[in-house]
Amino acid sequence: MSPLQVNGNGATKPQLNRADEVEDLVDAVKSLVVPYIRAADEAAILRAQGRNGEGALSRNVLVESYRPEDLVKRLQFSLPEGQGRGKDGLLDAIRDVLKYSVNTWDQGFLDKLYSSTNAVGVVSDMLLAVLNTNVHVYQVSPSLTVVEKVTSRALASLFGLTGPRAGGITCQGGSASNFTSLVTARNSLYPATKTQGNAGPPRQQA
Structure with a gap:
């Protein structure tokens, strides 16, 4: 049973223990995830030799494949x-x-869209999961907004874009990036669409 705490009215309610719950689950999941990554590390030398491994490494670390209905x-x-x-x-x-x-x-994994992450990526994902915020406005994510601005300006400078408006925003994928670019181009070429929409100026009644 959770410990109780007394509020201002003298009533009791369960005390929050979310930090302990997170610590317990993170430790438990860590014991599963780390061996999963280590298996790939230990198989790397065998991959370089063109082998899947023998003995303890006889299982294909890349994937244990089954037909959908069997899985x-x-x-x-x-x-x-x-x-x-x-x-x-x-x-x-x-x-x-x-x-x-x-x-x-x-080492045998190769995909057209993505690759594995790394230790910093894992920790970064954990941090973002704990924050569970969005960078749509500064008030709800002040530090991440600063990170986004500094990063986008640094990336823009690699292409020679160093003016006062150089930079960008972070999008969650290619489709969102393309759509954002189209909206930005439309708003730049036709500023009135930001207030009047895409229908154009209202027609005069005959």
């Missing part, structure tokens, strides 16, 4: 009812996801 049977995923399966159920699900996912840390 459905192996995972047996379902949305639990009521209180769910708790911590043990969560860790079991994470084990399965890691086991049957493509290990992008492996």
